[in-house]
Amino acid sequence: MAKGKPDYDNLSPTGHRNPPMPWFGMDIGGTLTKLVYFEPCDLETANEEEAEALTTIRKYLTRNITYGQTGIRDAFLEMQKQTIGGRSGSLHFIRFPTSEMNSFIELAKAKNFPHLAKSICATGGGAYKFEDDFKHQVNLELHKFDELDCLIEGIHFIDRNNDKCECYYWKNPGDSKLATKEKFDFRNPYPYLVVNIGSGVSILSVRGPAEFQRVSGTSLGGGTFLGLCCLLTGCETFEEAITLATDGDSTKVDKLVRDIYGGDYNSSKIKLPGDIVASSFGQMNLKERRENATPQDLARATLVTITNNIGSIARMVAVREKVERVVFVGNFLRVNTISMKLLAYAMDFWSQGAMKALFLEHEGYFGAMGCLMEYMKLGQKM
Numbered sequence: 001m002a003k004g005k006p007d008y009d010n011l012s013p014t015g016h017r018n019p020p021m022p023w024f025g026m027d028i029g030g031t032l033t034k035l036v037y038f039e040p041c042d043l044e045t046a047n048e049e050e051a052e053a054l055t056t057i058r059k060y061l062t063r064n065i066t067y068g069q070t071g072i073r074d075a076f077l078e079m080q081k082q083t084i085g086g087r088s089g090s091l092h093f094i095r096f097p098t099s100e101m102n103s104f105i106e107l108a109k110a111k112n113f114p115h116l117a118k119s120i121c122a123t124g125g126g127a128y129k130f131e132d133d134f135k136h137q138v139n140l141e142l143h144k145f146d147e148l149d150c151l152i153e154g155i156h157f158i159d160r161n162n163d164k165c166e167c168y169y170w171k172n173p174g175d176s177k178l179a180t181k182e183k184f185d186f187r188n189p190y191p192y193l194v195v196n197i198g199s200g201v202s203i204l205s206v207r208g209p210a211e212f213q214r215v216s217g218t219s220l221g222g223g224t225f226l227g228l229c230c231l232l233t234g235c236e237t238f239e240e241a242i243t244l245a246t247d248g249d250s251t252k253v254d255k256l257v258r259d260i261y262g263g264d265y266n267s268s269k270i271k272l273p274g275d276i277v278a279s280s281f282g283q284m285n286l287k288e289r290r291e292n293a294t295p296q297d298l299a300r301a302t303l304v305t306i307t308n309n310i311g312s313i314a315r316m317v318a319v320r321e322k323v324e325r326v327v328f329v330g331n332f333l334r335v336n337t338i339s340m341k342l343l344a345y346a347m348d349f350w351s352q353g354a355m356k357a358l359f360l361e362h363e364g365y366f367g368a369m370g371c372l373m374e375y376m377k378l379g380q381k382m
């Protein structure tokens with residue numbers, strides 16, 4: 001710190017002790033690494049060292065942070081006019097593939113990151129997996145936090161602080177012409193279920209601000225959709241897989257109730273509409289059907305299979321936990337309105353309107369946000 005200048009890092013107007021800048025939270029997941037960065041707008045009050053560090057980081061941000069080649073700053077998710085640790089500024093949301101973590105570590109080394117930050121807070125499996133690499137290659141200490149604690153803390157923080165309304169639901173999700181996204185007031189959320197669809201799926205039952213349990217999970221998640229899609233269609237990216245699925249018809253691949261019954265299954269005891277899936281991929285045993293199925297149809301069927309399976313597990317867990325609101329998050333839902341509408345429709349249909357599927361704008365960033373909140377708390381222990 002420059003001589004004679006006050007240590008703004010550690011002084012917050014609320015009397016709390018803040019940790020040193022820069023303020024980051026990082027969630028190193030099985031597929032994607034998510035980073036939330038708080039950029040203070042009161043740079044003029046910063047001391048020289050802090051101002052230099054923040055200017056360097058701002059330079060990366062304005063160049064779209066290309067860690068490796070595929071780092072992305074989700075600019076449309078930026079949250080301005082936030083107050084954190086008594087300082088006002090903006091929250092930036094950045095992601096890159098975890099497979100590029102080594103390039104990120106190389107970049108941190110090349111840019112002399114330890115000069116800017118002595119330690120970073122990290123969550124997700126990668127906080128454990130890459131801990132030694134950060135320590136030995138860049139001389140950076142990782143403060144590790146549990147990914148599910150961070151997820152819940154992040155959801156609550158962003159929902160309370162996003163003045164553009166974080167939470168929404170789909171009205172008329174079964175009708176492509178009438179389906180609309182509607183705001184949902186999530187101020188009194190408890191109890192609710194969180195279904196976090198990342199590479200795999202974790203399901204949490206949340207009873208209070210920090211009161212939750214991981215009650216279920218499934219390995220058939222976003223990673224399964226992407227992996228199977230790459231295998232079946234030759235596509236290379238999630239965006240490509242979703243584009244293919246958008247143009248596809250899953251009924252050319254799946255066997256529906258009507259393919260078996262010729263119509264609805266309508267007995268005195270059982271009522272199953274003819275257009276629901278009886279057997280996912282059930283038509284692909286026949287050569288002729290395989291030859292007629294396009295990559296688009298296969299992508300759509302993969303998306304529908306994975307989504308319906310998650311919806312069905314979520315619904316059973318919601319019944320067992322006696323909750324009516326189910327919040328779906330995770331990057332599987334990125335640019336993926338097909339799955340959101342399917343989940344919304346299925347939750348409503350199979351629960352006879354008793355359950356509601358909810359979604360959050362910052363879908364995959366809550367773990368990283370919660371991690372940043374944990375970092376702020378660290379300041380008080382420093």
Ligand SMILES: Nc1ncnc2c1ncn2[C@@H]1O[C@H](COP(=O)(O)OP(=O)(O)OP(=O)(O)O)[C@@H](O)[C@H]1O
Nearest residue numbers: 029030031032198199200222223238330331332334
């Ligand atoms: N650009 C992208 N690249 C790769 N996967 C993407 C992309 N955008 C969305 N996805 C989807 O998001 C999933 C990863 O979601 P998320 O980042 O929430 O999980 P994760 O933290 O990597 O996984 P986990 O929590 O299981 O460790 C992928 O499996 C894929 O389905």
Ligand SMILES: CC(C)(CO)[C@@H](O)C(=O)NCCC(=O)O
Nearest residue numbers: 125199200201202216217218219
């Ligand atoms: C292993 C984690 C928690 C990593 O985020 C996630 O990928 C997950 O919940 N997978 C599903 C594991 C299961 O319950 O079958």
